[in-house]
Amino acid sequence: MIASFIQRAVMQGIPLLFGSTGEIITEKSGNLNLGIPGVMYVGGISGVIGAFMYEQSFEDKADMNPFLAVLIPLLCCVFGSLVMGLIYSFLTTTLRANQNVTGLALTTFGTGFGNFFGGSLIKITNSDIPSITLSSTSAYFSKTLPFADNLGWVGQVFFSYSFLAYFAIILALFVSFVLKRTRVGLNLRAVGENPATADAAGIKVILNKYAATCIGSVIAGLGGLYYVMDYADGVWSNDGFGDRGWLAIALVIFALWKPKFSILGSILFGGLFIVHNYIPNIDVSTQEIFKMLPYAVTILVLVIVSARKKKEHQPPQSLGVTYFREER
């Protein structure tokens, strides 16, 4: 049972890991993108639309090309979340709109966008239940390593995940490395800390902000896709994604803006999120209290970090501040 708990915790955590890795990159450029829940939602529904179209073009689902069945939803998801990132960047960086307002607007927009197209697809299928099932596509997305089943609990804990899950972890490590050990990372951190300094040093502030926000959005969007295609077995139902976007943002704070910490953090959050299923004999209202745990832990971390006042553990200094070179 412990092995299956860990497995579910990891699967629950992977969307959060995508979301928080994306948000960390974004925040390192000084952009506080509160639109991440919306971006992940759009990422999910875009993938679903792509997969739906592709599945619908076949009478017999067995004729589907496995490669295209994965690639089409993936590209749709990347495109959808990229557009969201571009909208955010254009509004906050080019037009210098307030970041918080823009982010919250994108979250509302993204959720509405997802529910609208989700509802439309459900209507097209004339389904009795309010959801669409893309089990053929999902089957390709959730393919696990072939030898996992033979390794007992080791296989279940370490090798029973799909390619996107491993990609999320590798990506988080890679982003950690880039931020810490490369010139690109140094420049990006400088932009988020002090854009005027970065600008005076000859770094292209606007370009960095755009790139970080868009790449961050694409990564976060993949979290939405993973949730639908793997965690939910290809079943899209409106509002099914729930609060995971906000959890991803909480995870950024929990991980102290370090992607490698958010790997462990995401599994912890995932575990806390589902732990109520593994405690026998509790009623629904108690379950809700357990679902609160990730947020409680985040508050606790904030309290501890604020008390220690270590500069390295603070958010980027210029987070949420728009930059204009000739400002006096």
Add this chain to the structure above:
Amino acid sequence: MTNNTAIELRNLTKTFGKVVANKNISLSVNKGEILSVLGENGSGKTTLMNMIAGIYFPDEGQIFVDGKEVSITSPKHAYDLKIGMIHQHFKLVDIFNAVENIVLGIDEGSYNLKAATAKIKETCDKYGFEIDFSKKIYEMSVSEKQTVEIVKVLYRGADILILDEPTAVLTPQEIDKLFNVLRKMRDDGKAIIIITHKLYEVLEISDRIAVLRKGEYIGTVNTADANESMLTEMMVGEKISLNIQRSEPVNPTERLTVKNVNCYNRDGAKILDNISFSAYSGEILGIAGISGSGQRELLEAIAGLQKIHDGDIVYNNPKTGKSDNLRDKTPMQIRELGVRLSFVPEDRLGMGLVGNMDITDNMMLRSYRKGHSMFLKRKEPKDLAEKIIKDLQVVTPDTKTPVRRLSGGNVQKVLVGREIASSPTVLMAAYPVRGLDINSSYTIYNLLNGQKEKGVAVIFVGEDLDVLIELCDRILVISGGKVTGILDGRTAKKEEIGLLMTKKTNGDGGER
């Protein structure tokens, strides 16, 4: 133009909205030379340098580097032209260490901090710098941070160095050290531009001196031919005759006595050093000093906004005849005691008014405690708003226009009008005419004079020495948090004030 010219500026002009920051400025710097750019605050020194460093783009004019005309579009472009600027407010990332800050933005093949450290050490050894590479910037002292800034610029191979007020934050010993380094760099063939308003430093370090006044270029002199009084005159200009009616103080009595007041800022540096003076009813006491010498803190200390370390501020209440010590009282307590101080903060929109609220609402900020109903009475503040608009000729569509949309002068009138409406006994005004045109300025001066005639003790912090001399009965000069002199406004000479303003005091405000 000889081959020896490193950089030449021709007719540079830069405006921000309606404010002309630089107007037709032309000057040049040779290789192996230190040029001082001298000017009062707001004379456009920093703006000019920012145009060379690619932060601002000039509206008009040409820049020549090594005899070729260039158009500097970005800081990176400036670096490519071997121009490096050390900004007054350091451009360093706090949570990075020295090496990370120095290599920031340079593209030199592989990213190898160890190799970079070795190279930086070479540069340091050449000029005699010391940097602790294990420290993060936020752990460094001001002087250490400045060293990192200079090394950063040198590491990038700059041949033209611009230093914006590098000595403002240093101790005298650190200044000596900095000057030695600068001389070494000059001997190395680099062109150095140093901005400062401290005359004795200018005379000590530079080869030539260019003077700016109110955004205009006044002239360049060789340091060998210059002396302090001549430079002061160039800086502050010829006496312009102003026509401010100055009446004799009627029956002056001591209203406010400041005794040996000391204050420290958050970093523990002394900002007010043993300040003592008296303000009398029916007179205008002017405060002159270079910006940041402690004027703001002094007013804030009197208003109860700045914690006083030791010393007393005694207020003689004209109604009760009693004396009260304002020290360690909150602004509200000061009001409740019947002590009325009206304060026009330097940052008029930041501290004085709420930009998004209309004139009536801003009036209410001062009167909301009056009355006992839970609902606000809008009639009186609205009448007051209308009276101010009429009396001070505020240009606004109506009382409902957000203050932020008014022009600077009108905002100022609203603020001063409100403060005067509370019929104060002591009126403090810091830079009340900053950014105003002549007519608006005169309206404000007349208002202050009117208050003086009503027997109010007026304290006026100003920038323009001509105005101080014309308007004030007495002028207190402050330098580095110390009072360096109290002069009679009727007999004071501008040069005299200028010298007192730049008078070197022990510690110079930077010592801890």
